[in-house]
Amino acid sequence: MSGEREFVTLFNSLRQVGVVGLSLVVTVLTACGEQPWNSPYPDSELGQNILYSSFEARPKHLDPIRSYSSNEYAFIGQIYEPPLQYHYLKRPYELVPLTATQVPEPEIFDKNGKRLAKNTPANQVHRSVYTIEIQKGIQYQPHPAFARDEQGNPRYLGLAEEQIKQYHTLSEFIQTGSRELTADDYVYQMKRLAHPALHSPIYGVMAAYFVGLDDYAKRLKTEYEELKKRGELFLDLRKYDLPAVKVLDRYRYQITIEGSYPQLVYWLSMPFFAPMPVEADQFYSQKGMKDNNITLDWYPVGTGAYMLTVNNPNRQMIMVKNPNYRGDRYPTEGERGDRELGLLADAGKPMPFIDKVVYSLEKETIPYWNKFLQGYYDTSGISSESFDQAIQVSGQGEVGLSEQMKEKGIRLSTSVATSTFYLGFNMIDPVIGGLSERARKLRQSLSIAIDYEEYISIFMNGRGIPAQGPLPPGIFGYVEGEKGINPVVYDWEDGRAKRKPITAAQKLLAEAGYPNGVDSKSGKPLVLNLDIAGGGPDDKARFNWFRKQFDKLNIQLVVRNTQYNRFQEKMLKGSAQIYIWGWNADYPDPENFLFLLYGPNQKVDKNGENASNYKNKKFDALFERMKNMPNGVDRQAIIDQMVNIAREDAPWIWGVNPKNYGLYHDWFLNAKPNLMSHNTMQYKRINGPLREQKRNEWNQPVLLPVLLIFVFMIIIIVPAIMSYKKREQLSPAKVHS
Amino acid sequence: MLAYIVRRVFYAIPILIGVNIITFALFFVVNTPDDMARVHLGVKRVTPEAIENWKQQHGYDKPLFVNGEAGGVDTFTDTIFFQNSVKLFVFEFGNSDEGRNIGYDISKRMWPSLAIALPNLIIGLFFYITIALLVAFFRASYIDYIGVISAVVLMSVSGLFYIIGGQFLLGKLLHIAPISGYDEGFEAAKFLVLPVIIGVIGGIGSGVRWYRTIFVEEMEKDYVRTARAKGVPETITLFKHVLKNGMIPILTGVVVVLPSLFMGSLITESFFGIPGLGSYTIDAIQSQDFAIVRSMVFLGSVLYILGLVLTDISYTLVDPRIRLN
Known part of the structure; x- marks a missing residue:
């Protein structure tokens, strides 16, 4: 009997520990007060006019003389x-x-x-x-x-x-x-x-x-x-x-x-x-300040609508309304359609509308996305993992929100980024580079063969448009419609740009001296190299896709995947052959894109941003004229000439202009994508009561499954007790007792 | 014992120098000072002058190991290696290449790591030992078989699955804890619930399997047979004698990991947004911040050595047969 008693005692002790543990968990959770249990924010913030956002990595610099990236501008732009x-x-x-x-x-x-x-x-x-x-x-x-x-x-x-x-x-x-x-x-x-x-x-x-x-x-x-x-x-x-x-x-x-x-x-x-x-x-320059991490690079000081009060980029960065801010007024005019979208509802009102902005560190997209759906973040982008959940594409190719998003009242905003991602050719490479007819036709042939429509569909969930030249939409000089297509790669058919057939690419390849992908001079198959930096296992499908595109012309593509530092070195020395690169606009002027093809700005020797080392005298002369001109008909004419020269020379396969997709909860107001402004926070407004109501509605704790798990655990322990009793009956101890 | 500890401290010095040399060599085989400058200065519009200037300001314009031009002692001291290594031995980590005080950052980031790791360890130990004892108690029964098979299955599941699945189930579907985040003081408790539950469940498989093996091995020893022969009840045998003796390898196994609890876990901290030390080294490697990399590797080595010394000491405390000399 004593064995059974001891076992029961042990079981009781375990049960007590379990009860204490569960009570602790419940106490901790119920300590959350009026907010739902899963709210990541303190009760003190309940009902306050706060915007909740996140950051993925800590900003490197907050000193405005050093800072040069969008994740840093998200903060210092407001200050x-x-x-x-x-x-x-x-x-x-x-x-x-x-x-x-x-x-x-x-x-x-x-x-x-x-x-x-x-x-x-x-x-x-x-x-x-x-x-x-x-x-x-x-x-x-x-x-x-x-x-x-x-x-x-x-x-x-x-x-x-x-x-x-x-x-x-x-x-x-x-x-x-x-x-x-x-x-x-x-x-x-x-x-x-x-x-x-x-x-x-x-x-x-x-x-x-x-x-x-x-x-x-x-x-x-x-x-x-x-x-x-x-x-x-x-x-x-x-x-x-x-x-x-x-x-x-x-x-x-x-x-x-x-x-x-x-x-x-x-x-x-x-x-x-x-x-x-x-x-x-x-x-900040006083001795000892830097040793304690009190620097201008960490604690900005400005005149803007907000000031940074907490800078703990390992967890949270908090900006609050600058009490000395003069209160600039919300714009009273916008572009056509803004009034209908409610973007002028606050016209003429003093800004900012939000008292405090809390940025929390979220390194992973899945927790961020789930917290957005629970209402704990006010806005979200769409990662590839959540794309299917958020977006549905109709049979006609129209992009819209999924039913789940609509039910939650989430709004979608799309805009084409003022950026370009392209496949560049090293123009000083003996095979693929230079302005000879042979090399030019080879590049043109590849420009047709590499199907960027397919690339956008497979790898970008359709979030992009095939670029027609060096200028993205939204930049002066970009031409839409039939006049704006790249005639080297596209034909205009049925009111839209249609990629030329692969036979056109094969014809150009043969004219270049590589019929069916074989060098007519040497009789050897043509092998080209794509230089990539830091591609991981996830990029394998992308590399295979590129190989497949080159295969269409019977050209063998070798992917030379290397570390970022070595890749930079190759680019500086001009030893890369084909590479993938991108550019994000500093400002909305065509000069900021066309200078990427300006000869004196070449990467090799000059360390400039012309990574292809493209050099065309006519293009350079036109660039020098264009860069100082005001926007107008004359400037457009010169830009058209430059774009046509570049399309013909094809130093890049123009690649993709990505589309930004943003999701906003219906309590987040005055949101309009602005890819150039940095001080956009002051325009935004939050409908706090609606947010509280929806958060409570969406986040009520569901305890039944937890109770069922406990019941299940008890059920599986019962046979163990029975088995123990049975064993004790057979044991010598039992016999002796 | 004191003499033993002193001797081990002296043994640690050449090990730490060796680790430092290897870290230095590996880092600079992959990254040149020019590469580091380029990463720190950004992607756009970096000029060769800016690179030279950055190297000079951060002391990376010197030779790596030997400065032939300097002469005398400076031949070895006026080098990147010497300038970056010596102060580590007095735990002066200096500033990161971005200008942040590394010692301060470590002191701030180690506590959240510990806040996760310590409850994980204690609660985990309690559950693993309890379940392992139960399974061992019912050894060779269907409970034992189910227990072992379940442990092997649980061991085979990726840690990432536990994290994502746990966040989905407890945070997203049942709404009983925040999916991710962190706060200071007692407010941190509600953020620890989910990672600790997930951490404990994630470790059940390996923990139970390992402790069961220890207990079963212990149960086959002579003294257990003697106890049974004397008619000592099975529960007394198990919970008094077997548990006590089985705790020796468990305790020493725990002591060895204690110092490194501060170092955190990269994946857990990333997914739960915990501002710990787990991602500090990885972030530094990605941003090519040698100052942080060398400091963290050095600290990791010191803690590892400390763990081993503590293990040796704990052996003498729990097993009177062992003496340090």
């Missing part, structure tokens, strides 16, 4: 304010003032300093001068760099290293202050382009235009080395004048550039040209 911005609603994209009073028009001068007329040809322009006037009364966000003591001296400047060691986050500096934005701040930031420790990615571009920037950078480098030897960190750029920039008065500053560069105004809408208060630079 830093360059003088210009893009209109939120109007298309094509239109530059409008942000902190400036107007979009600047350059004054142009000849070599003798004589002012020239506005329409003077660019080659006669020696210098262009932009005068920018900023609005008065714009205030910085509260920040300890501006805090002052009773005597009016900076509160946190000149701190000893020992004192700084006590601070680990910016919020630990209790006192804050603010001041008015001035022209000095913009000039200070432009001087930072040349700072030797900052490595601004656009220094090279600007050095070609900003008067004296190169010499300025050399001088700063020398001074900085001296400074470091003295153990100091703050390089006071106010002491060193840069000829290209000048403060005219408190609210006006001037930029002088060599020659003519109309694209400068686009750069003026990017964070590189946002203001930087010297106080912030001084504050």
